Amino acid sequence: MMEPRGRFSDGKTAARHAVTLRVAGGAARGRLEIVGEDGKLLAVWDLAGIEVIDELAGGRGLRLTHASDPAARLMVEGRDNVAGLRACAPGAFRRKRLRPATLARIAAWTGLTGALLAALYFALPRLVEPVAALVPVAWEERVGEAVIEQIGTVLGGEEGGDLYCTGAAGAAALERATGRLAAVADTPYRFRVRVADLDQVNAFAVPGGHIVLLSGLIEAAEAPEEVVGVLAHEMAHVVERHPTEGLLRNLGISVVFQSLFGDPSSSLPSLGEIGGALVMFSYSRADEAEADALGVEMLKQAGIRTDGLQAFFERLADAEGALPSFLAYFSTHPPSEERARATAAATTGGDAGLTPGEWAALQAICTAEDEDGSE
């Protein structure tokens, strides 16, 4: 039988030596002798240290190296040569299967990556609080204003003004209730509360003291203290700077995601997109509990009964089937037991926050004519 032939490069120069290949010493302790054309021995590789770098399909070619000389290359081309070489030492010159050690390493790296992503996920919200504290209130107000405008344009059609209700009496009622609560809040923010003409039972706070109540929420409420309870809750979010923290958190997440998976040539999310996300975004449980407690405290100090939010929540939770949109708002809020504990101090002491006349005006804020022609 013809000895298998190959081509050998030593990894030092691009010189190529035509070689014949011999296996000596049997398969177990065998070694591969690489012999040059002049009969000179160019290299001797023990079979155990030989690595198959690549193999052409169907045994059409092999590229070999050796652990002791990883820069050297032995090319064995053509079926005859590959088969001939393999016949010399059955079992050798095969690609190694994945070893358990390699698999363990892959598993370890996968786990580490997962842990890193999880750490990022949990660390980001905590990083956000100190950063939010650095943002000047004046910025927040301007950004909030821009977001409010954007929401108006996105949700309210071409005339952004259409979205926000302009009933003057209702607005005055809302302003008085807001003023009473603001008077007892320790905050640099100036509160501006609007009612948006949308059917969902929802309310949200935007950075810079802007709060939006959706008309669906006012319709779903049966008593003024329920709406005032929600208002106090949202104002508490503002006092605690949750909207700004939420905005920064969203921005942080989008920066990380854009860097990892996105197309960085596209620009960052616009304010409109951020505004859209604000409507959708959820506070953490801890944020909600904080806002609940502070909201109740503010109501109490302002002399308003504090059972409104709780009553509203419980009644609507019973009717959740009928009001699916309600779930969207409260799904991230603490379950009722938790909330009941947080608002355990809820009392019926104090007034409803709005006079019957004011309550009627607020309910009509989106249908009433704009009496004086301005907001």
Added chain:
Amino acid sequence: MESETTQREPVAGARRALIAFGGREGELFGIFIVNLILAILTLGIYRFWAKTRVRSYLWAHAGFEGDRLEYTGTGKELILGFLIIVIVVLVPLFTAVAILRLALQASAPEFILVADLTQAGILIFLLPVAVYRARRYRLTRTQWRGVRAGQTGSALAYGLKSVLLYLLAAFTFGLAWPYCSTRLTAHKLNNTWLGDRRVAFDGRARPLYRRFLAVYSVYVLAFLSIPVVAGGALQVSPDQPMSDEVGAVLVLYALLLLLLIRIPWNWYRAAEYRYFASRAQLEGLRFDADISGGALASLHVGNTLITIVTFGLGLPLVYLRNMRFGAARLGISGEMDFASVVQSAQARPRMGEGLAEAFDIGGAYDILGI
């Protein structure tokens, strides 16, 4: 037919193919499908190893002077390079721009454009940097007869040169492009090595101008047609919104414009390939590219159609088409004493093409990257 093309011994001196390519559809699709499944299962993280496997296959089936190339990069290098870039460059950059935007939104909304332009400027600079770094990574991971290829020169310098040349091209309404392109190609080729031997390139822009001006005049005509067509549309249908027929004509016109931009460019690009190849030299080896505009256009149109029609599942076909195109049309002649070529002593980047990965700039399977 038994394809042992990579084994065929070239005749020294005579004109011969630069690359003998023996890759096969079935084999590459096998790799591709497994890659796809693993990439989906790992939420895309496997893509670094996927790219490595495809490269290993393509390189291993590309023969040069009778010996197959070898790709020595690893998935680990690619993912580390990518993560470093994300942490050191992209997150700080995007955070800074996000803060700048918010600050401007609050204080001076009319200057928000400045933030966007700053970001665009930085990205325009980073793109050529990414191209150059990726090319260095690929070349230093390309090995032949045990000897590494390589690329010298600083990526930042290349990025800066690119930005200046882009500006020159912009200020001359594109007329300086052949000059810019030649300078950048010269920068890349003159920094390309095989072992301790360097490629020499002495191309000049002038011979490219005849072809360039022909293509350019097509662009001028296309550009001039815009006000004519828009004016015509307004005359036929002055009221808003315009009639469906006029709208349909305008859509067709926009498509035609797109083709007028994309297709003729191939004739210029083909001239570049031919000329650049003819001016490059590696010791005694001369290069040539037998590439016509029509052939290049049909390669690109075919690749685009394959990608769209198969929703990306046909990408292995695109890789094979590109390799076969090069194998069929790139040639060398002359001789070189390879036995005297010494292993490269250049420092190799320890990590992979992070920026290029982040920007997804393509050319991932392009061995020479010209």
